[in-house]
Amino acid sequence: MMLTRRSLLATSAAAGALAAAPLRAQSAMPVKMILNWRYQGPQGWFFLAEDRGYFADAGVEMTMDQGSGSGAAVGSVAGGGYDMGFGDINALIQLAADKPEEAPIAVYVMYNRPPFTVAVKADSDIHTAKDLEGRKLGGAANDGALKLWPAFADVAGIDTSGVEVLNFQPSLREQMLRTGEVEGVFGFVNTIRFSAMLSGMDPDKEIRFINYGDYGMDLYSNALIVSKRLAEEHPEQVRGVVAAIDRGIRDTLADPDAAIDAVARREALIDKRVEKLRLMATLSDEMGHPEIAEFGLGMPDPERLKKAIDIVVKANGLSRTPALDEVFTDAFLPPMADRITSLG
Known part of the structure; x- marks a missing residue:
């Protein structure tokens, strides 16, 4: 499912038209998502997307649960307990190598620097x-x-x-x-x-x-991952959720305090000052790779991702090397013009 640059533009344009069409008139489809960790500042974009109705616009009734680790999120989606998650793409690579039929797939890569x-x-x-x-x-x-x-x-x-x-x-x-x-x-x-x-x-x-x-471990990290079942059976909703999260990140960049307030509505005991510092550091340190100017946030550099797959496979002695399209697909991304190309 890894597309060429030319086909990406065509697919993205079609995907954008679908994602832009409000689906509120239809009955919302329940979707369960597992986060990487307990509620903290860097999850504010998810909650802004929910609070501002972006998931509802995608025809989705979203439930987001706290997680117990970015690696665990991959297993939770693979095991069928959740439809999607915010998990470590390297754990996904390992699962795709060993159990390709069970592995979910990444559809929007957020952490493009190794944390x-x-x-x-x-x-x-x-x-x-x-x-x-x-x-x-x-x-x-x-x-x-x-x-x-x-x-x-x-x-x-x-x-x-x-x-x-x-x-x-x-x-x-x-x-x-x-x-x-x-x-x-x-x-x-x-x-x-x-x-x-x-x-x-x-x-x-x-x-x-x-x-x-x-x-030398130039790896990607956390990404939005979805079950293959969800991707195959409900592609419009997946496109809509990806677009909603992209909008949530854009809103976070415009107003970080609003993102922290959204987290505080779920976890009133957070230290808002510290969580804002955590959020801003995550944006700069874990999401601010220069490649987003060329590919847009959410889209990894295919050559860099291939090298990352090779690193994980070699170091862990995995039985096979997953193909790029077993790990990531760009089929659900909004058009490049609608995605974030700078975090500055």
Whole structure:
């Protein structure tokens, strides 16, 4: 389903016409979506899309549940519990290699810079990836960075034979690092940075990040993924949801405070100041790849995605290499002219 640039323009024009047509007059189709994490600032665009009626315009009655990790979202959609999710495309690549008939497909890639990291205390003697050898590390079992640990170790040349990995609940991550129960924790840079801030730590002074991207893992990350059943049986609704989320991101860029207010309507106890900082950092650090000027947000560079697939396959010793169109399709994207081409 990966289209050429010429066919993309033609398909996108047709898709845009379908997505633009209000479907409110029809009975709304229930759709269940699993998010990557608990309600936080970087999910504000989803909630703006809901609050401003964009999902309803697509003929969809959307239910969004909190998630337990970007990797877990892929399994939740593949298992049939959810129709779509906001999940890690690298976990999708692994599933597509092993169980292609079960794997969902990405339809809108949002995180185009690798956010994966191992965070250590700044006063530790861990300065490089090699320094992680023989250490006690920890993270949530479904964390995207932890799932990519074997791939990172392969790329960075880390001997993992003496590394101990402890699993614990996501809410304990910063506490486990602060108290020294583990020497490093897996996660997304901005998730750890701002969760540490909420726990009373100064991440700029107390935490050092060993970032996967600094060692050649030029990967994509979170994307809107949908079940193959939904894509095949309800393509108009999928196009509409993709367009709705694109509009939600555009609205977030125009008014970040409105996005944070939308999150607060779901989770009143959030620290709105910290969540706004988290949102703005996510936009710049995880979504601000220069390629969006050429391809538009949501559309990965096909050659870069192919290299990312190869990295994941090689490092994890997967049995086969999924084709591009088993991982991502551009068939549901709005026209390039209607998509975001700059986050500045």
